[in-house]
Amino acid sequence: MPHKEEEISEFTPDLYPPFPEDVPTVELQSISLLKILEGDTVERDRVYEACVDRGFFYLELNGSETGETILRGADQIASTGERVFKLPLEEKMRYKMVKTLFGYKFAGATVTDKSGTPDTAEFFNVGKNDIIVPDDRMVRPWPSAILDVKPLFDAYMKSAHSVGMTVLAIIADKLGVEFSEFTSRHRIEEPSGDHVRITRGPPRDTEEMPEIQTPSHTDFGTITILMNWLGGLQVWSESSRKAQLNGLEPDVPGEWLWVKPKKGCAIINLGDAAVRFTNGVVCSGRHRVIPSPGAQGRWPRYSIVYFVRPEDKCLMKSLKGNGIPESREDEDEGLTATEWIYRKSVALGNRFDN
Secondary structure (H helix, E strand, O other), X not given: OOOXXXXXXXXXXXXXXXXXXXXXXXXXXXXXXXXXXXXXXXXXXXHHHHHHHXXXXXXXOOOOHHHHHHHHHHHHHHHHHHHHHOOOHHHHHHHEOOOOOOEEEOOOXXXXXXXXXXXXXXXXXXXXXXXXXXXXXXXXXXXXXXXXOHHHHHHHHHHHHHHHHHHHHHHHHHHXXXXXXXXXXXXXXXXXXXXXXXXXXXXXXXXXXXOOOEEEEOOOOOEEEEEEOOOOEEEEOOOOOOXXXXXXXXXXXXXXXXXXXXXXXXXXXXXXXXXXXXXXXXXXXXXXXXXXXXXXXXXXXXXXXXXXXXXXXXXXXXXXXXXXXXXXXXXXXXXXXXXXXXXXXXXXXXXXOO
């Protein structure tokens, strides 16, 4: 890790040490976005299998315009994030998340366990609906570092959103659901919780089991597209389909397995909304983030995530299709996506009012 911040950027993937070979890792399928977009039936089958099995897979981005936009954009957005995180804390707190999913989350704003241990990561959520519209229609203030590259975020969000919709199209086809049932719930121009999250996790303090940067959880939304360069993401060894989604710990025996970063690939995972819409057919995998293993742990960990989430007014009800089991109405059926996601976020330990 460089000693003088002014001499070199924190975010310098070319200088990162390799991921260690002596830690337990998960085996995930690597699936080509180009082949999916070309209609390759075998590749599309593999997407569905991964969604039903664990809910995680690698997506190879090279070769398609959409994928290349994400690859290039992730590096540029991470560099933008570094400039934001270097702002004085007083300045960053002007954009603090207060009863909203968007803006700045300072380290310690979330608890990582039932005893209230604070998390160690900071992140900045850039809301989709303020980026893809003209400046005069934006409703929140944003740092100049973000506004200066607004077209970058716009292109990235539209590309990542289209990837999420491509995955949903495959799920819809396999389950006998009209794709319009998904598209009508995820229209990019409609208000929703979609955003780009730029995260900075601090370097590891000791060689012992490190502090938790993001606690054990399943994602609230429908599809998550993650770009990262250092290790840190871990998934639970069991799919944990009966997970208590409001709890911080897995509910079945197992162990935490590392997800090795893979050059040229995004990591795709499904969220709780996808489980809700398919009545449990697909899996929302439980995961967490800790500092990177081995020598990688001496570097701050940056990641870029795009969350595809249902429109704010969408009712969280299971869809109808030949491959979707009949559902019985429960207390969440009448909730809008806004209410549903907010409840889950608070249950995870997010504190929006401090």
